Amino acid sequence: MRSGKVHMDPLSWESVETLKAVLALLHLPHRGSATDLEAEAFRRLKAFLAEKGIQAETLPFRGVRSYGTELLAISLLLALSPLSPILPLLGALGFFLYFSGQRPWSFLLDRYPSQNLLAWKGKGERALVLMAHVDTAKTFFLYHPKRVRSFRQNFLANALLAFLSPLLAFTPLKWPLGFYFLLQAALLLHRELRAAYVEGANDNASGVAVATALFLATEPPKGWRLGLALTGCEEVGALGAKALARRLPQGALLLNLDNVGRGELFYVEGEGMLRYTPYRGPLLEAARKTPGAQPLRYRLAYFDALPLAQRGFPTLTLIRLEGGVPPDWHWPTDTFARLDLEAVADTLAYGRALLARVWDATP
Numbered sequence: 001m002r003s004g005k006v007h008m009d010p011l012s013w014e015s016v017e018t019l020k021a022v023l024a025l026l027h028l029p030h031r032g033s034a035t036d037l038e039a040e041a042f043r044r045l046k047a048f049l050a051e052k053g054i055q056a057e058t059l060p061f062r063g064v065r066s067y068g069t070e071l072l073a074i075s076l077l078l079a080l081s082p083l084s085p086i087l088p089l090l091g092a093l094g095f096f097l098y099f100s101g102q103r104p105w106s107f108l109l110d111r112y113p114s115q116n117l118l119a120w121k122g123k124g125e126r127a128l129v130l131m132a133h134v135d136t137a138k139t140f141f142l143y144h145p146k147r148v149r150s151f152r153q154n155f156l157a158n159a160l161l162a163f164l165s166p167l168l169a170f171t172p173l174k175w176p177l178g179f180y181f182l183l184q185a186a187l188l189l190h191r192e193l194r195a196a197y198v199e200g201a202n203d204n205a206s207g208v209a210v211a212t213a214l215f216l217a218t219e220p221p222k223g224w225r226l227g228l229a230l231t232g233c234e235e236v237g238a239l240g241a242k243a244l245a246r247r248l249p250q251g252a253l254l255l256n257l258d259n260v261g262r263g264e265l266f267y268v269e270g271e272g273m274l275r276y277t278p279y280r281g282p283l284l285e286a287a288r289k290t291p292g293a294q295p296l297r298y299r300l301a302y303f304d305a306l307p308l309a310q311r312g313f314p315t316l317t318l319i320r321l322e323g324g325v326p327p328d329w330h331w332p333t334d335t336f337a338r339l340d341l342e343a344v345a346d347t348l349a350y351g352r353a354l355l356a357r358v359w360d361a362t363p
Contacts, residue, residue: 281314
């Protein structure tokens, strides 16, 4: 397997030490979305930035601690197809909305405190923001190393059955289909009650470390502001990014870093589990001209970049993959001991080259 290493100019000693320091700060049992440990991680990060002379603003919002409750409710609606065709119709609609990045029921569920951190350097009308999510996810059997490479196929099969369920409710197939979604609801309930949060070294302490080190080591040119946005609740619907969108200047460029701790480096051209949203803008154009990363249309899940791209922000995401999936994705093996510090540092070097190319292209 190719290492995916990017051989750029050597990083400064300070940048390498920043990477190590941020990774150490985030080495908690977990940083589950909207939990006390997520809050502790943010407290540590804000204090670290203050020590470096950066005053980061805390942007509070409310979210959920797991996506399981929403998917469980959708599964139950689909499971009740033998009772009424209206129920699976509602379930199919909920499935489509959720996996398209929309949660019209959020006002009922978003009751746990979370936050984003936002810091700025420089002055100017143009803005470029480095973004990475702080929180970690619960594990689930679909992320087992023997199953995870079939994650996309499993999702598409599930989507097909969900969208067919209102029609199949008029046929004898409604009984086995109802049992299938009832079993799925039971597995999601088990996840809610018993599954543990993962440590989250690769996903996404690695991205937070790169974004923070790149921010601290970079002075934006005249006419530009450089931002650092560290978000919460990405793992439960990119809720932090949705809250962040209201605080960003119009037209700001967004460079998102996610799962960059091991594997081959890719730059993402667009994403979407159901509807595909293409990225656009100077960062994507620069990535196509910067050697060291391969292009990728990401369809496995979603990034914090998705709600921002859907709102018209020019975005780009950097990610590392092994065998087509993030290493140790949402599995208990996502530990700090398994991080490849050289891969993290090379991602930082690539990000530095990317920003230089963007700014060199500015009139």
